[in-house]
Amino acid sequence: MSDSEVAVHNPALRHHFAEVEQQRNASSLGMWLFLVTEVMFFGGMFCAYLVYRTAHFGDFAAASSTLDLKLGTINTAVLILSSLTVVMAVWAAQTGKQKALVMYLLLTIVLGLAFLGVKGVEYAEKFEKHHVPGPTFHFAGAIPGHPDHPADPRHAEMFFSLYFVMTGMHAVHMIIGIGLFAFLAFKASRGAYTPAYFTPIENAGLYWHFVDIIWIYLFPLLYLIDRHK
Amino acid sequence: MATTAVTPERANYLNAEYGVKSWLLTVDHKRIALLYLLSVTLFFFLGGFFALLIRLELLTPAGDLMQADTYNKVFTMHGIIMVFFFLIPVVPAVLGNFLMPIMIGAKDLAFPRINLLSWYLYVIGGLLILHCMLTGGVDTGWTFYPPFSTSFSNTKVVEAGLAVFVSGFSSILTGLNFIVTVHRMRAPGMTWDRLPLFVWANYATSIVMILGTPVVAITIVLVALERTLHLGIFDPKLGGDPLLFQHLFWFYSHPAVYIMILPSMGVISELITCFSRKRVFGYKFVALSSVAIAVLGFLVWAHHMFVAGMSLYAGLIFSFLSFFVAVPSAIKVFNWTATLYKGSISFTTPMLYAFGFLGLFTMGGLTGLFLAALGVDVHVTDTYFIVAHFHYIMVGGVLMGYLGGMHFWWPKISGRMYPEFWGKLSALIVFLGFNLTFFPQFILGYMGMPRRYWQYPPEFQILNVLSTAGASVLAVGYLLPMIYFVWSMRYGKPAPDNPWNAAGLEWMTSSPPPTYNFDETPVVTWEAYNYEELNKKEEVPVER
Ligand SMILES: [Cu+2]
Numbered sequence: 001m002s003d004s005e006v007a008v009h010n011p012a013l014r015h016h017f018a019e020v021e022q023q024r025n026a027s028s029l030g031m032w033l034f035l036v037t038e039v040m041f042f043g044g045m046f047c048a049y050l051v052y053r054t055a056h057f058g059d060f061a062a063a064s065s066t067l068d069l070k071l072g073t074i075n076t077a078v079l080i081l082s083s084l085t086v087v088m089a090v091w092a093a094q095t096g097k098q099k100a101l102v103m104y105l106l107l108t109i110v111l112g113l114a115f116l117g118v119k120g121v122e123y124a125e126k127f128e129k130h131h132v133p134g135p136t137f138h139f140a141g142a143i144p145g146h147p148d149h150p151a152d153p154r155h156a157e158m159f160f161s162l163y164f165v166m167t168g169m170h171a172v173h174m175i176i177g178i179g180l181f182a183f184l185a186f187k188a189s190r191g192a193y194t195p196a197y198f199t200p201i202e203n204a205g206l207y208w209h210f211v212d213i214i215w216i217y218l219f220p221l222l223y224l225i226d227r228h229k
Numbered sequence: 230m231a232t233t234a235v236t237p238e239r240a241n242y243l244n245a246e247y248g249v250k251s252w253l254l255t256v257d258h259k260r261i262a263l264l265y266l267l268s269v270t271l272f273f274f275l276g277g278f279f280a281l282l283i284r285l286e287l288l289t290p291a292g293d294l295m296q297a298d299t300y301n302k303v304f305t306m307h308g309i310i311m312v313f314f315f316l317i318p319v320v321p322a323v324l325g326n327f328l329m330p331i332m333i334g335a336k337d338l339a340f341p342r343i344n345l346l347s348w349y350l351y352v353i354g355g356l357l358i359l360h361c362m363l364t365g366g367v368d369t370g371w372t373f374y375p376p377f378s379t380s381f382s383n384t385k386v387v388e389a390g391l392a393v394f395v396s397g398f399s400s401i402l403t404g405l406n407f408i409v410t411v412h413r414m415r416a417p418g419m420t421w422d423r424l425p426l427f428v429w430a431n432y433a434t435s436i437v438m439i440l441g442t443p444v445v446a447i448t449i450v451l452v453a454l455e456r457t458l459h460l461g462i463f464d465p466k467l468g469g470d471p472l473l474f475q476h477l478f479w480f481y482s483h484p485a486v487y488i489m490i491l492p493s494m495g496v497i498s499e500l501i502t503c504f505s506r507k508r509v510f511g512y513k514f515v516a517l518s519s520v521a522i523a524v525l526g527f528l529v530w531a532h533h534m535f536v537a538g539m540s541l542y543a544g545l546i547f548s549f550l551s552f553f554v555a556v557p558s559a560i561k562v563f564n565w566t567a568t569l570y571k572g573s574i575s576f577t578t579p580m581l582y583a584f585g586f587l588g589l590f591t592m593g594g595l596t597g598l599f600l601a602a603l604g605v606d607v608h609v610t611d612t613y614f615i616v617a618h619f620h621y622i623m624v625g626g627v628l629m630g631y632l633g634g635m636h637f638w639w640p641k642i643s644g645r646m647y648p649e650f651w652g653k654l655s656a657l658i659v660f661l662g663f664n665l666t667f668f669p670q671f672i673l674g675y676m677g678m679p680r681r682y683w684q685y686p687p688e689f690q691i692l693n694v695l696s697t698a699g700a701s702v703l704a705v706g707y708l709l710p711m712i713y714f715v716w717s718m719r720y721g722k723p724a725p726d727n728p729w730n731a732a733g734l735e736w737m738t739s740s741p742p743p744t745y746n747f748d749e750t751p752v753v754t755w756e757a758y759n760y761e762e763l764n765k766k767e768e769v770p771v772e773r
Binding site: 015016018022025026027029030033034036037038040041042043044045047048051052055056133134135152154155157158161162164165169 | 335336337338339340341343401405406408409412413414439440441442443444446447448450451454455458459460461462466467468469470473477745750
């Protein structure tokens with residue numbers, strides 16, 4: 001953004017801004033603020049989760065131990081990898097490598113879809129085991145470390161309620177992100193982004209990192225309770 | 230909406246384009262403000278209609294106008310519409326939208342299209358609540374408390390929740406837009422300590438909007454999921470805790486009171502300095518007290534739950550904090566009073582509304598301290614004392630500020646003057662009608678009349694009749710400005726650019742302003758509220 005010659009003639013500059021730098025600063029601040037609202041949005045659920053986990057720790061640990069640790073770990077790796085491809089996409093935009101930009105965006109989409117696929121497998125397993133909250137819910141596990149002490153199925157149902165709400169809300173955000181990247185990849189393939197203007201790529205990247213970070217918290221909170229016992 | 234004039238007009242945002250499309254697809258913050266004005270006014274009268282139904286039912290001790298179930302739906306609809314579709318958007322989305330960019334010397338808000346999106350989200354939320362109302366309504370009260378809302382109510386809780394959810398995002402996007410605008414769009418020389426106090430107030434409001442609204446949004450989603458998919462989050466049958474809902478709900482809904490009142494406080498700061506012809510007393514204190522209210526407002530929510538089964542220890546802390554949050558509000562009131570001191574005060578319509586605000590807000594604030602005190606609160610919880618208290622803040626405070634601001638800036642918005650005599654009359658009627666409506670409710674509540682019942686013991690009747698009579702006076706007071714504002718768009722005297730000889734960038738552009746607000750981006754070289762300088766070169770004002 002150093003070249004003022006480019007800035008003056010930039011077709012992406014909208015009428016109410018004085019200069020491109022101001023516009024870029026505005027949209028990036030806007031994105032950060034949006035992420036703040038997202039933190040508060042997920043914050044409500046994290047708060048509910050932590051309250052109940054503290055109140056019914058043993059039962060939550062019992063319910064948590066039925067989650068598939070292997071699939072969860074694979075998904076964590078997939079997401080972290082996708083954050084890397086997003087960073088590469090931003091870099092490609094910054095340095096004007098259009099083909100690489102489109103490729104990294106598509107790669108991110110593929111990784112995102114892979115995550116959702118694995119998530120789908122996990123959800124299906126919950127249906128088979130009757131671990132979906134509602135009238136058909138059934139749970140008969142013991143509290144970890146106390147094999148003769150059965151967990152309270154009502155509290156386990158609450159764990160799975162929170163599990164579905166939190167991972168579900170996370171998945172909704174992933175789907176929105178994938179849609180966003182598809183749109184950006186389409187625009188990028190037509191040369192919409194140049195080293196002088198790639199704010200949408202940057203902002204979508206920020207959003208994706210945020211969705212990743214949510215998972216980085218969800219994974220230990222939901223999958224890794226009391227695993228050592 | 231466009232004014233018709235015989236003489237060729239200067240180009241302005243109203244005559245720039247014509248036709249429905251030019252309004253529905255506009256990205257001009259001033260036009261979007263007018264879209265909000267129209268829709269917010271509709272909802273105000275709808276909410277007012279429900280208020281009138283409530284007051285009519287309470288005219289007699291027996292439940293004779295409607296069934297108890299209908300009454301529940303009526304006060305719920307009154308609450309939801311007035312809180313989420315009127316009080317929260319009214320000042321920021323109408324006056325804030327119109328004035329914020331002009332006051333800081335910008336061409337528009339930072340994200341004009343997102344601004345339009347906010348309005349559409351508001352409308353979608355509004356249509357949802359209208360549909361909900363017409364197809365059966367909802368009876369949980371505007372607070373949606375579980376387990377009633379999740380397991381027992383047979384009314385349209387999910388649809389009402391969805392309406393609140395969608396309109397919440399309208400509010401989030403407005404807040405986000407305002408914050409970015411204040412940070413990134415200020416004209417050269419418009420430093421933070423030169424910002425008009427109305428801008429400071431809206432900035433603080435926006436902080437509350439973006440931090441609080443998402444929490445109530447997810448809370449309502451959880452209620453809806455529990456109701457539809459039978460997830461167990463708040464359900465006591467599964468070991469869930471309905472109190473958790475109350476904590477999450479009030480974490481937003483107490484600060485929401487500041488979303489409502491802060492922008493009106495900003496309006497009052499503008500009015501009082503202008504009509505005292507003095508720089509505001511203690512500019513920095515008034516400005517930062519807005520931010521202090523926004524921050525402290527997040528720490529007091531549980532004073533709504535003193536009798537809900539919370540621990541006494543938590544009660545003590547929240548009681549203390551609730552007293553504490555009164556300090557920045559008091560700072561504002563003292564500073565406004567000090568601004569009046571030795572000012573040359575003129576009793577125009579906006580100033581009458583500002584005086585009304587001072588009196589009513591102070592009453593509402595002081596009775597709030599009664600409620601912050603644990604012992605008194607236990608006595609008056611869920612009585613008409615509470616109802617009177619929050620109406621003094623929300624109607625006495627917010628609405629007085631809004632109407633004062635509407636009169637003050639109407640010449641700028643419409644390019645026409647409103648009739649001053651009728652304006653003063655409306656201010657007087659609203660003030661009297663308001664007190665007649667709500668003062669008796671303090672007494673009723675103190676005597677023990679509970680809220681949300683459709684019948685009551687006969688000894689409460691006299692005060693209830695007074696209150697209902699007051700409500701009809703109030704209705705006249707609100708209809709008057711509606712009528713003469715519309716009248717003035719056609720027949721009002723053309724407004725000069727600065728009819729009040731007021732400070733502020735909005736008075737340095739034409740009335741109504743051109744589409745991009747200023748012909749040339751202004752450069753600010755003076756302090757805010759430089760009335761000492763303005764008084765020296767006083768022009769003859771148009772009609773006082
Ligand atoms: Cu409160």
